[in-house]
Amino acid sequence: MAPDSFTGWMTAIQQRTEAALDSLLPDPARAPAALHEAMRYATLGGGKRVRALLAHAAGELTGAKPEHLDRIAAALEMIHAYSLVHDDMPAMDNDTLRRGKPTCHIAFDEATALLAGDALQTLAFEVIADPMDGIAPSVQLAMVSRLARASGHAGMCGGQGIDLSSVGKALSQPELEYMHLLKTGALIRASVVLGAMGGRTLATDEAASLDHFAKRMGLAFQVVDDVLDCEADTATLGKTAGKDAANDKPTYVSLMGLGQARQFARDLRDDAFAALQRFGDDASRLRALADYIVARSF
Ligand code: GRG
Numbered sequence: 001m002a003p004d005s006f007t008g009w010m011t012a013i014q015q016r017t018e019a020a021l022d023s024l025l026p027d028p029a030r031a032p033a034a035l036h037e038a039m040r041y042a043t044l045g046g047g048k049r050v051r052a053l054l055a056h057a058a059g060e061l062t063g064a065k066p067e068h069l070d071r072i073a074a075a076l077e078m079i080h081a082y083s084l085v086h087d088d089m090p091a092m093d094n095d096t097l098r099r100g101k102p103t104c105h106i107a108f109d110e111a112t113a114l115l116a117g118d119a120l121q122t123l124a125f126e127v128i129a130d131p132m133d134g135i136a137p138s139v140q141l142a143m144v145s146r147l148a149r150a151s152g153h154a155g156m157c158g159g160q161g162i163d164l165s166s167v168g169k170a171l172s173q174p175e176l177e178y179m180h181l182l183k184t185g186a187l188i189r190a191s192v193v194l195g196a197m198g199g200r201t202l203a204t205d206e207a208a209s210l211d212h213f214a215k216r217m218g219l220a221f222q223v224v225d226d227v228l229d230c231e232a233d234t235a236t237l238g239k240t241a242g243k244d245a246a247n248d249k250p251t252y253v254s255l256m257g258l259g260q261a262r263q264f265a266r267d268l269r270d271d272a273f274a275a276l277q278r279f280g281d282d283a284s285r286l287r288a289l290a291d292y293i294v295a296r297s298f
Contacts, residue, residue, distance in 0.1 A: 006288045010053060013073075017052040018044065020070040021077060024127055038108045038116035039123075043081040046099030050221070050293065051076040051187060055195030057285040058210065062199025068132045072143070072194050078124035079151050080187060085117040087160070121151070128194070135198065143194050150190035159183025163249065171250045177219065184225070185218025192217070192286075209275045216272035217290055223265040224296055226251040230258060269294040 021043055026036040052073035059069040088095040088103040089110060096106050105113035128143050149155055159182030166179065192214035196202060202210065230253040252261040269290050276283040 006285075006292070009285065010289075010292070013053050013056045014049045016066070016070055017049050017073050017077060020074040024071075024074050024078075024123070026123075034108060034112050035115055035119060038104055038112045039120055041107055042085045042104045042113075042116055043078060043120065046101070047077070047080075049073075049077060051080055051191040053289055054188065054191040054214075054217075054286075055198075057289050058192040058195035058214075059198045060285050061210075061279060061282045062196045062202065064195065064198030065134065068135060068198045069195060071127050071130075071132060072198055073191075075124040075127040075147065076187065076191050076194065078120045078127070079147065079156075082117040082120035082124070083151075083156055083160075083187075085113050085120070089113060092160075092164075132198075139197055139201075143197055146190055146193055146197075150186040155182055155186030155190075156184075159186065167249060171255075173255055176250055176252070176255060180219060180222040181215070184222045185215065188218035188221050189214040206278065209278055212275040213272045213286065213290075216268045216275070217293065220265050220268035220272065220290070220294055223252045223261055223268065224294060226253050227258065227261050227265065228296065229253075230261075265294050 022040075025040050025043060028036045028040055030036060055073045055076055056066075056069045059066075059072070084098055085104045087093050088098055089105050095103050097103060101107070103113075104116060108116070125144060125147065128147060129140060131137075132140060151157065153161070159179050162179040163183055166175070171179070189211065193207075193211060196207075196210055229251065252264060255261075256264065272290055273287060276286060279286075
């Protein structure tokens, strides 16, 4: 696939995700205006839309309808936006900037940010539960279930719980990996799986291959994020490589060093690629996206 055709595809998906979110989020002119504005503020006009891109790329593999993928992508981005709003609050990471603008609780207030996160989460489930022409209700129910598991105690919230309880402790690589598999990986993995569920039903072994791809890329995404954080910290603060600025949490860079963390991301991508081999050209978009995610750390 030519590089510019991938870039063009990425821009098109980012634009249609923005449009889908805009139409699905509540009207700011309607009461309660502050809540609606905060939901829109936290979700629109920023972010790489990696989860939306993964859902669309996986949906292309199974022949899903683009309009269904828009809903699935919007739901995933709503869950992601809610997690960022809550994670930025004083009780968690206490961040003041997100996506280049003040965090939601700074732009509004803490109570509104808390509520906006809650409402984004429930809206995500509404969006994928509403009828989607041509997708069997049983498949939609499976999507709802999968998204709930990926977001809750056995997924993103569980990973955040491990993160909270590990502050100040030394984590081994398997412990760090388990935390990230849940905290960031579960939603990344669900993005691929839900996108694929929008199209033809995969055979059990095909679904397992795709899930393996998604699991490896979920982890690769976090390793890349650690590498980028380390580079940004070193550039701006001259900090010791790989220690989280807020509370000295361990990262892949602090565990294995910058060079090895980059190599680990490439190894994860290669393992993810191997799982796609059986899909041939149908998986070209997923391959290009996996390359894009990992190349950010080169
Ligand atoms: C508070 C319920 C709750 C969960 C928190 C995922 C998570 C768990 C918090 C998000 C905070 C964070 C910085 C996690 C690391 C994962 C990560 C790199 C998030 C940022 O995702 P990107 O890079 O962000 O996809 P954009 O802005 O591009 O969408």
